[in-house]
Amino acid sequence: MRKKEAMKQIISVDEARKILGKDADNMSDKDIEHVIDTLDLLAKDTLEQTRHKMLMRRDSMALANLLYDIYKKKS
Numbered sequence: 172m173r174k175k176e177a178m179k180q181i182i183s184v185d186e187a188r189k190i191l192g193k194d195a196d197n198m199s200d201k202d203i204e205h206v207i208d209t210l211d212l213l214a215k216d217t218l219e220q221t222r223h224k225m226l227m228r229r230d231s232m233a234l235a236n237l238l239y240d241i242y243k244k245k246s
Contacts, residue, residue, distance in 0.1 A: 180204070180207055181211060182207055184200050187203050191203075
């Protein structure tokens, strides 16, 4: 896990408590921070996976165009 000093929370514990409502009643501030950090990591991972898929699609399209151009020149 990352060091606490290096992490910048995107939402405060109080804001998270408001969003979670009654679900946060029995949770400590530490538990709420853990939820925030976990959701932050999941969001970053999802963005990275989406970026990777988009780059793969772009590369696949470039390869398809290249192969088409080669085939076109041979015919």
